[in-house]
Amino acid sequence: MRKFTAFACGTGAGLATFYLTKLNEPKAAVHNSWTRSEKPVDACALWDNNWDLRDPKSLVKPVKNDLSQEQNRYNTELEKVVPKHARHIILIRHGEYLDVGDTDETHHLTDRGREQAKYTGQRLQELGIKWDKVIASTMVRAQETADIILNEIDYEKTKVKNCAFLREGAPIPPQPPVGHWKPEASQFFRDGARIEAAFRRYFYRAHPDQTKDSHTLIVGHGNVIRYFVCRALQFPPEAWLRININHASITWLTISPSGNVSIKYLGDTGFMPVKHLTNRIPRPAKNVV
Amino acid sequence: MHNLRFRSLITFTSLWLIGRQRSSCVEEGTAIGDTKGQAWNNDWDQGNPMAAQVSAGQKSKASRHIIMVRHGHYKKSKATGDQLTDLGRRQAKLTGKRLREWNISWDQVVVSTMTRAQQTSEIILKELNFDPRSVVHTDELREGAPYLADPPSKARRQKLEESIRRDGPRIEAAFRRYFYRAPPDQERESFLLIVCHSNVIRYVILRALQLPPEAWTRLSLNHGSITWLTVHPTGYVSLRFMGDSGFMPVQQISSRCSRDSGLKPPKEIQNRG
Numbered sequence: 281m282r283k284f285t286a287f288a289c290g291t292g293a294g295l296a297t298f299y300l301t302k303l304n305e306p307k308a309a310v311h312n313s314w315t316r317s318e319k320p321v322d323a324c325a326l327w328d329n330n331w332d333l334r335d336p337k338s339l340v341k342p343v344k345n346d347l348s349q350e351q352n353r354y355n356t357e358l359e360k361v362v363p364k365h366a367r368h369i370i371l372i373r374h375g376e377y378l379d380v381g382d383t384d385e386t387h388h389l390t391d392r393g394r395e396q397a398k399y400t401g402q403r404l405q406e407l408g409i410k411w412d413k414v415i416a417s418t419m420v421r422a423q424e425t426a427d428i429i430l431n432e433i434d435y436e437k438t439k440v441k442n443c444a445f446l447r448e449g450a451p452i453p454p455q456p457p458v459g460h461w462k463p464e465a466s467q468f469f470r471d472g473a474r475i476e477a478a479f480r481r482y483f484y485r486a487h488p489d490q491t492k493d494s495h496t497l498i499v500g501h502g503n504v505i506r507y508f509v510c511r512a513l514q515f516p517p518e519a520w521l522r523i524n525i526n527h528a529s530i531t532w533l534t535i536s537p538s539g540n541v542s543i544k545y546l547g548d549t550g551f552m553p554v555k556h557l558t559n560r561i562p563r564p565a566k567n568v569v
Numbered sequence: 570m571h572n573l574r575f576r577s578l579i580t581f582t583s584l585w586l587i588g589r590q591r592s593s594c595v596e597e598g599t600a601i602g603d604t605k606g607q608a609w610n611n612d613w614d615q616g617n618p619m620a621a622q623v624s625a626g627q628k629s630k631a632s633r634h635i636i637m638v639r640h641g642h643y644k645k646s647k648a649t650g651d652q653l654t655d656l657g658r659r660q661a662k663l664t665g666k667r668l669r670e671w672n673i674s675w676d677q678v679v680v681s682t683m684t685r686a687q688q689t690s691e692i693i694l695k696e697l698n699f700d701p702r703s704v705v706h707t708d709e710l711r712e713g714a715p716y717l718a719d720p721p722s723k724a725r726r727q728k729l730e731e732s733i734r735r736d737g738p739r740i741e742a743a744f745r746r747y748f749y750r751a752p753p754d755q756e757r758e759s760f761l762l763i764v765c766h767s768n769v770i771r772y773v774i775l776r777a778l779q780l781p782p783e784a785w786t787r788l789s790l791n792h793g794s795i796t797w798l799t800v801h802p803t804g805y806v807s808l809r810f811m812g813d814s815g816f817m818p819v820q821q822i823s824s825r826c827s828r829d830s831g832l833k834p835p836k837e838i839q840n841r842g
Contacts, residue, residue, distance in 0.1 A: 326719055455608060455609050456609030456805060516781075519778065522779075524807050525810065542788065545810075546810060547810035552815070
């Protein structure tokens, strides 16, 4: 009997110690991806409301005590940092192009690519939006697309921002890996952080002093747009390659004042005749981005 | 006493070792490069009778394209039931025309049994080359609350949970019925047209792409919009576009239903349309 009790107690104590140590361990390392590696992600991936570090509650000193004075201080300060309006970010992929030559300088839009860009420009004009900002990637195909679009929409050409952060690249190794597209690890290393930096530069909830909904137009590239969509909606970013978008398509993301993000449409090209729809370089695929 | 301490030490060490072993297994299984998220599962359609042979090791040869259309704009009304509005009819017609432009020979057309989806599909089918008698009508695709949303909605939690308890498994069943790899005897690409509802489409997109389904409220779809998913023979699924409605004039675009009464419904209910 004594032996049995000893055995039971011993096992019990062992189990208890095990679970106690386990509790004390830093959270089992389930990280969504390297982009969020500083924050362990819950298994069921809850929405992180402070994704842009602009959650009003995180910008105000927390309440120190129960005094009504302190409460008032907190409420006034909070009121000052709460955004009131939404930001709409409209992402356009460049038109069809041909990669003649080794450098980007000679990668021009095809005739069809130009037509696609024109259709997109007309559609954007039809939407009747007053653009607050237009940003284009510095790559030739994006620049050419932006030029054609700007002929159609109401925005001063000289005010367009060119941004090298938006250049095409390999954002993060896709899951599942896909046969024909296998960039070197060094490409992901080089481009990944830069594209994440672009995301952080353009995606944030409105500032509290913004007085109306704003519209930002970004002319960029397939991989970058797909990565942005995944990051903005807090999907695992390695899923980006599961999405395909057509040339010169429109993708509409909205960041509401609460910090929630939603997508209105993805890769919309309904305004182009079906025969104009393309999504890759018009020749057998080569390992380029 | 000494004995006791020794025993607990053994139990502790063995459990700790097992635990360590397990966690390292998980990492090896999923990691490619820097990714530590969920790995893609190619064999996700197990259990669907259509994919049984493929699951058992036979090769699938062709892609399946699944094109989903949301119904047109409609009006909620107690007196006449929920009917498409004139706007909704125009939208459906435009959607039908756009689908015809693709020049697709449709293999199957499936429609939710709710009035607004039925009316939408009738208009669309007038434009398409498909025999309306072979359309499949199913209750599985009716509108409902598919999953507890995150970020959480403002609606009453209890009520939401009740609807999800009722609708969730049914919508999941719809997903399992229509999404699978092509059976080995399918020689060419196939095209399936589904006319149904926003919540159902949003949930199904995320399930098909193996993304977290609780994210469905982060997506939104316009009335009459087209969403195109492709199931590749390997088991890979890709999204070609979502909520495409560019073929409609801007003034005709809508995403929420209108109601009889002047009272504005709370946001969450507006979303359900």
